[in-house]
Amino acid sequence: MKIIVGQGSCGIASGAAKTTAEFVKLISQRGIDVPVEKTGCIGNCYLEPIVDIRSDGGALITRYVNVQPDMASEIVERHIVGGEVVTEYAISAPDEGFLGSQERIVLRNAGIIDPESIDAYLAAGGYKAIQKALGGMTPEDVIAEVKLSGLRGRGGAGFPTWFKWNAARENASDEKYMVCNADEGDPGAFMDRSVLEGDPHSLLEGMTVGGFVIGASTGVIYVRAEYPLAIHRLEKAIGQARERGYLGKNLFGSGFDFDIYIKAGAGAFVCGEETALIASLEGERGMPRLKPPFPAQKGYWKQPTNINNVETFANIPWIIANGGAAFAAIGTETSRGTKVFALAGKIQKGGLVEIPMGLPLREIIYNIGGGIKNGKAFKAVQMGGPSGGCIPAELIDTPVDYESITKTGAIVGSGGMIVMDETTCMVDMARYFLDFTRNESCGKCNYCRVGTKRMLEILERITAGDGREGDIELLEELAVKIKDGSMCGLGQTAPNPVLTTLRYFRNEFEDHIKHKKCTAHSCKALITFSVTDACKGCGACKRNCPSDAITGSPRAKHEIDAAKCVKCGMCETVCKFGAVARD
Numbered sequence: 001m002k003i004i005v006g007q008g009s010c011g012i013a014s015g016a017a018k019t020t021a022e023f024v025k026l027i028s029q030r031g032i033d034v035p036v037e038k039t040g041c042i043g044n045c046y047l048e049p050i051v052d053i054r055s056d057g058g059a060l061i062t063r064y065v066n067v068q069p070d071m072a073s074e075i076v077e078r079h080i081v082g083g084e085v086v087t088e089y090a091i092s093a094p095d096e097g098f099l100g101s102q103e104r105i106v107l108r109n110a111g112i113i114d115p116e117s118i119d120a121y122l123a124a125g126g127y128k129a130i131q132k133a134l135g136g137m138t139p140e141d142v143i144a145e146v147k148l149s150g151l152r153g154r155g156g157a158g159f160p161t162w163f164k165w166n167a168a169r170e171n172a173s174d175e176k177y178m179v180c181n182a183d184e185g186d187p188g189a190f191m192d193r194s195v196l197e198g199d200p201h202s203l204l205e206g207m208t209v210g211g212f213v214i215g216a217s218t219g220v221i222y223v224r225a226e227y228p229l230a231i232h233r234l235e236k237a238i239g240q241a242r243e244r245g246y247l248g249k250n251l252f253g254s255g256f257d258f259d260i261y262i263k264a265g266a267g268a269f270v271c272g273e274e275t276a277l278i279a280s281l282e283g284e285r286g287m288p289r290l291k292p293p294f295p296a297q298k299g300y301w302k303q304p305t306n307i308n309n310v311e312t313f314a315n316i317p318w319i320i321a322n323g324g325a326a327f328a329a330i331g332t333e334t335s336r337g338t339k340v341f342a343l344a345g346k347i348q349k350g351g352l353v354e355i356p357m358g359l360p361l362r363e364i365i366y367n368i369g370g371g372i373k374n375g376k377a378f379k380a381v382q383m384g385g386p387s388g389g390c391i392p393a394e395l396i397d398t399p400v401d402y403e404s405i406t407k408t409g410a411i412v413g414s415g416g417m418i419v420m421d422e423t424t425c426m427v428d429m430a431r432y433f434l435d436f437t438r439n440e441s442c443g444k445c446n447y448c449r450v451g452t453k454r455m456l457e458i459l460e461r462i463t464a465g466d467g468r469e470g471d472i473e474l475l476e477e478l479a480v481k482i483k484d485g486s487m488c489g490l491g492q493t494a495p496n497p498v499l500t501t502l503r504y505f506r507n508e509f510e511d512h513i514k515h516k517k518c519t520a521h522s523c524k525a526l527i528t529f530s531v532t533d534a535c536k537g538c539g540a541c542k543r544n545c546p547s548d549a550i551t552g553s554p555r556a557k558h559e560i561d562a563a564k565c566v567k568c569g570m571c572e573t574v575c576k577f578g579a580v581a582r583d
Contacts, residue, residue, distance in 0.1 A: 002035045003034060004038070004052040005036065006038075006052075008040045012229070014049050014066075015069070019049045023036045023076065032080060039111050040198020041110060044098060046350050048066070051063075052064075098353070101359060103330060103338050105330075105338050106338065107194075107340060108124075110194060116233055118201060121202070127205055130205050130208050134254040143165055145324040149324035151312065156411065164307075168296040171296055173303050176214055177304075179221075179277070180221045181307055182310050183265050183272065185385075191311055192309060194340075197227075203313050204241055205246075209317070211256075217257045220300070221234060221262045221263065222271070224265050238260055265277075269386070270488070270490050278295060309414065332399070332401045335401035335403070340415050341355065345382075347370065347373065349368070358399045359399065364417070365419060377393075378393050379422050381419050381420065382429065384405075389410035389501075390505070391408045410500060423521070425518050428518075431460060434459060434495075434497065444487065448491030448494065451485070459498070463525065464525045465523075472506070472513070480495075521583075528562055529567065531581075544571065545570060546568060547564050
């Protein structure tokens with residue numbers, strides 16, 4: 001028997017490190033021969049910290065959820081010592097609703113193996129793919145399998161992976177580079193971080209296979225410095241791989257040399273664009289360059305370079321080990337395989353999911369994600385981050401594949417999926433994402449640098465109640481010019497959140513501008529608070545009002561002075577009778 005504690009960033013943020021320390025202390029005090037081990041995020045972030053009791057062979061016996069340090073003693077005494085399941089803290093089985101529709105390839109080891117142990121990765125079939133590739137396959141054979149798989153780049157653009165690899169292979173040079181973009185920048189996205197923290201060797205193996213294909217001897221992982229745990233585990237994995245001969249000189253006696261090092265970046269969204277990432281790798285400011293030449297021709301240090309993201313590389317070992325046809329059998333005709341998504345926002349079960357391409361949004365949001373929090377109505381889902389758009393409730397049966405999502409005006413992107421309910425103001429949502437892209441613009445293009453700022457100013461005016469006739473048309477005009485006039489994908493897609501909200505929620509913009517009302521009762525400048533007849537006169541709102549805007553006698557209906565109200569919402573928060581209304 002062994003105790004395994006989930007220690008991805010989500011688990012640690014929920015207290016997993018302290019929980020682990022308590023288990024270690026208690027086991028030591030009792031002198032029990034039961035190891036306490038770590039694993040990465042299994043995806044059920046809403047249940048963290050998760051503690052699994054597993055057999056020596058790894059089979060799950062019991063899963064305890066939301067385990068805080070003060071619960072450890074009871075689990076040790078009753079379960080580890082006494083053999084009795086602590087039913088109050090346990091779930092009878094893994095959440096089948098959450099896991100049932102998933103199909104795990106990228107996350108095959110997530111939450112199962114120790115991410116800091118190469119032996120755990122080897123026991124799960126790790127490094128078999130690179131041995132297979134070097135042991136009897138030619139680079140062309142590998143490209144053929146990747147082509148057969150239909151794997152498209154999971155970083156956002158969905159470009160065929162085999163084509164990029166082949167382009168880099170065909171450009172002759174004494175030095176080539178295989179680069180991983182692990183600079184995950186979308187708000188609400190944590191797919192790549194989870195793989196780096198939970199299964200780093202799968203990335204290393206995928207990059208090594210890619211290096212063999214294109215003829216590169218060096219791999220570079222560009223990871224944001226804000227991911228310290230990911231960097232720590234990557235460094236450990238690279239060191240272990242070198243010690244075992246999975247990185248370095250003459251791998252498996254094949255004559256192929258390949259090593260990987262890490263570059264910690266400052267975390268710039270624009271470095272999702274390949275040439276901007278390359279500039280940052282070279283020590284310059286992360287700004288895009290004109291193409292052609294493409295990175296496959298002249299990339300890092302002007303040498304042929306291939307760039308894929310973490311999820312793309314993590315698919316490769318599975319594809320080579322199981323065959324491209326097995327991967328292609330999953331998903332749709334044009335969108336093969338699986339895709340990892342980060343579920344966030346107003347959803348019951350936030351976390352990480354991996355679904356076969358083609359699964360409808362309804363299945364993901366309601367069956368896997370458990371629906372909307374607090375019984376609210378589903379309003380929209382933001383996909384593709386700042387480069388994507390909002391998909392409204394009436395399109396909830398849209399299949400999640402590249403073509404279907406693009407038709408809605410959004411994109412699959414790297415995998416962020418932010419769910420919104422009826423309390424979300426879509427005008428403010430557009431403002432939020434445009435504020436993000438404005439801040440992340442490198443400033444090289446006038447249209448991107450100035451145009452996004454002007455669009456943001458208009459949106460800020462509208463949400464502040466100062467919208468004017470013609471603002472909607474001006475937003476649309478600016479959006480077209482920014483898309484046409486920007487050099488890279490950041491500027492070309494920056495207007496997308498605004499355009500999709502205008503497309504599906506134009507009435508909300510009109511309400512803000514013409515009627516000075518926020519339909520969602522969200523924009524602070526456009527709401528007023530009032531006390532309804534449900535008031536019992538308890539005085540809680542009056543006592544907690546920071547501006548003394550509430551008057552009233554005990555057991556009598558209170559009143560709010562709109563002139564004094566600062567619209568903080570404290571009265572609504574503290575009222576136990578639901579007697580405060582937003583108008």
